[in-house]
Amino acid sequence: MRQVHPEFAPRPGLSRGEMESLQADVAAAATFEDDFDFDPASVSLDSPAVDAPLVAGIDQAFLDDVAVSAVVVFRGGTVVERTAAVSPLDLPYVPGLLSFREGGPIIDALESLDSDPDLLVFDGSGRIHFRQAGLATHMGVVFDTPSIGVAKSLLCGTPKTDTDGRPEGWQTPIVANRSVDSVGDHEATSETVIGYAYQSRQYDSRPIVNPLYVSPGHRLSAETAVELIANLSGDYKLPEPTRQADAYADEAKASYRT
DNA sequence: GCGACAG
DNA sequence: ATCTTGTCGC
16 A cells, blocks of 8 residues: 655654654544445454455564564455565654654555555554554554554543453543643543543453553544444454454564574 | 653 | 463363
């Protein structure tokens, strides 16, 4: 696939202030409402539909100063394409600036993809971010493609209800808190729903499984984002596209080491 | 100064 | 994220 807005792509060598300023521009350019042409209900893991939307899962593995970015593309429950790219890392991990560390490598991988996915699913946050421009939002805007962020822990915002020990399928809104800035048309008040905590799985044996934190990246509402992730969840905690991308990144990393 | 945070 | 053996349990 190709970048639609390369001017928003993370550039190495920016100061912290410039990175934060670019994130504000990205957030202002993002849409947190449904704006896509496929039917959310047609996104599933078992639909044999030959015309089901293409969903790409993206994840990375690391080795010293290089990132191995993997993309696994699904159509219904079938993998139709996989790619992996190895790229140098310029910056360390800094909470809030993840897209500047991982964005470049991810763009490399997505550009090497033959398919043109209808939906991108990232390992990290989307709108659940200090400037409402997490990794999923940043990448979604650069490729102008619907995107969702699925994080295993909460970066900011507050769950409307306590999330401990909830049953499978349970969900509660994540509203903005003081650490979330209003950006462009996207205000951030204690009423603003920036994502959802979603209990994708709960095993009888384990005492507790933490929920996933799902947030819209671009061209999606928070409600639709959770609905889609629910449709893409199988027997494991992580949605299948992300889980497979994670495994493929590890594979690619292992073969790269040798 | 306190809080405190994706991968 | 990454470094890692065994081990508990379905």
